[in-house]
Amino acid sequence: DIQMTQSPSSLSASVGDRVTITCRASQSISNYLTWYQQKLGRAPKLLIYVASSLQSGVPSRFSGSGSGTDFTLTISSLQPEDFATYYCQQSYSPPYTFGQGTKLEIK
Amino acid sequence: QVQLHESGPGLVQPSETLSLTCTVSGASISSYYWSWIRQPPGKGLEWIGYLHYSGITHYNPSLKSRVTISVDTSKNQLSLKLSSVTAADTAVYYCARTLDMGHFDYWGQGALVTVSS
Numbered sequence: 001d002i003q004m005t006q007s008p009s010s011l012s013a014s015v016g017d018r019v020t021i022t023c024r025a026s027q028s029i030s031n032y033l034t035w036y037q038q039k040l041g042r043a044p045k046l047l048i049y050v051a052s053s054l055q056s057g058v059p060s061r062f063s064g065s066g067s068g069t070d071f072t073l074t075i076s077s078l079q080p081e082d083f084a085t086y087y088c089q090q091s092y093s094p095p096y097t098f099g100q101g102t103k104l105e106i107k
Numbered sequence: 108q109v110q111l112h113e114s115g116p117g118l119v120q121p122s123e124t125l126s127l128t129c130t131v132s133g134a135s136i137s138s139y140y141w142s143w144i145r146q147p148p149g150k151g152l153e154w155i156g157y158l159h160y161s162g163i164t165h166y167n168p169s170l171k172s173r174v175t176i177s178v179d180t181s182k183n184q185l186s187l188k189l190s191s192v193t194a195a196d197t198a199v200y201y202c203a204r205t206l207d208m209g210h211f212d213y214w215g216q217g218a219l220v221t222v223s224s
Contacts, residue, residue, distance in 0.1 A: 001168075034210040043201055043214035044152065050208050087152055091209020095167040096142075096154040 002026050002090050006099035012107040017078045021102045023071045023088035032092035035064055035073045038101075039084045047086075048073065080106075109133040111202050111215035119222050125192050127218055129185040129202030134213075136160055136183045140205035143176060143187045145198040146217075153198075157205050158185065192222045 003026035013019050023033065031051040036044035046055045048064035051071055061076040075082055083106050088099040115127035129141070140163075143155040156166035158176040166174050175188040185202055199219050203211035 032209060034208075036211075043217055044211070045214075046210060046212050049206075049210040049212075055212070089152070089154075089210065094154075094157075094165045095169070096209055098152040098154070100151050 001095055002029060002093055002097055004088055004090055004097050004099040006086075006088055006102050008102060009100065010103040010105065012105050013078055014107045015078050015080055019075045019078055019104065021073045021086055021088075021104075023066075023073070023099050025069045025071075025090055025092075028068045029090045029092035031067050032090055033064070033066065033071045034089045034091065035062075036087045036089065037082075037084045038087065044087060078104075109204065109213045111204070111213055113200060113202055113215045113218035115218055115220070117219060117221060119192055119196075119220060120224055121193055121222055122191055125187070125189040125196060125200075125220055125222070127187045127200055127202075127220070129187075129215055131183045131185065131202075131204075134204065136178055136185060137180050141176075141178070141185045142203050142205045142211060143185075144201045144203055144211070144214075145196075146201070147195075147198045155187065155189075155200075194222050196220070197222045 005024045033051045035048040038044040052064045085101045085103045110132045112130045137160040142157040158164045173190045199217040201217045202215045204213040
């Protein structure tokens with residue numbers, strides 16, 4: 001299985017901050033990388049697919065980059081509604097696997 | 108608007124079979140791949156497997172011996188069966204539409220299944 005490792009596991013930030021979350025794959029996954037946002041008690045929400053494509057309806061302050069094994073999710077200016085847990089997921093090779101999550105908290 | 112809704116028993120006895128149904132509206136179940144994903148309380152996400160209505164399935168090897176995913180096109184429903192459950196199978200179970208690049212764009216609200224006697 002391809003292992004996905006996110007860093008950091010948790011992060012404290014303030015409204016207006018620029019935040020970057022990293023996801024590393026245990027082998028090359030080309031650009032088969034997706035980012036999700038999950039709020040407490042809710043299903044994950046698709047943010048970014050194929051590493052850098054913004055899902056329709058997702059604010060442009062969210063962006064993704066990377067290819068191969070190293071990927072990043074950037075939130076350019078944090079808004080109050082962005083405090084949540086973020087997951088990366090690889091779909092290069094089944095079984096599809098997720099990172100362990102990054103919990104973004106209010107400082 | 109695509110909507111998915113999971114349903115089934117919220118409590119299952121150890122060693123029994125967990126059965127869930129996902130009802131899809133706003134999209135034909137015959138047009139996409141569909142996945143089941145689970146999340147133990149307070150933990151991360153685990154992909155269980157996917158199915159295409161044509162019969163193509165792919166299961167997570169960690170669960171393969173116990174999982175069956177099937178589809179009822181007449182009802183636009185997806186189902187999940189997980190046999191010989193233990194407390195480790197306690198989780199929120201999600202169904203999700205799976206696109207060609209393997210990402211999940213629409214999710215159900217999730218169904219909490221607790222395995223306990």
